[in-house]
Amino acid sequence: MRANAYPLQACLYALALHRWLRRRLRDYDYERHCGGAFYVFLRGAGLDAPGAPGAGVHALRPSARLVDALDRLFAGSPASRRR
Template identity: 45%
Template sequence: MLRLPSGRFVVVDYKTNFLGPAVADYSRDRMAEAMLHSHYPLQALLYGAVLHRYLRWRLPGYDPDTHLGGALYLFVRGMAGPDTPDSGGGSAPNGSPAGVFSWQPPTALLVALSDLLAGAAEEKAA
């Protein structure tokens, strides 16, 4: 978890997937393929629900719409420092350097997932 200067919190996960030998191989489109292949979106949703639960418990004045900032997946093999090119690749650039995949799931989805998991846990205990 990382707190941004804006006050939003993001989940950060480092990945070592090999997508190719060049920094250009770590475009947004290629990283999205790798994310889907390895089920990382599901992982990001679960991490986001956990972050929501943690902040709800620990952060006074917590508001999911204000404080949840999504997920950053850092494909370290594609990150080459401050001069790394943009990872837009194939579509409009997203403003992230190659090797950095950002995603912000809808806040309502994270809250609903958290609620669903809480209900499932209560049913098991009964």
């Protein structure tokens, strides 16, 4: 997962969804409206795949704090330029 940057990909998708929902929903709240991402790896989740239930499925939900920080970073807020 990490070697292929799936967590980063999930964070960027979460940010895009966060920005879209913020514009579309009047009462938008990340904690209430965003459930995270699921990656389903078909070879790991197949009927003949060994392992426990849930094998081949990875769930990831970036925290609201991380999504807010990414939002500020990509918006170019002054806080991201202080270095």
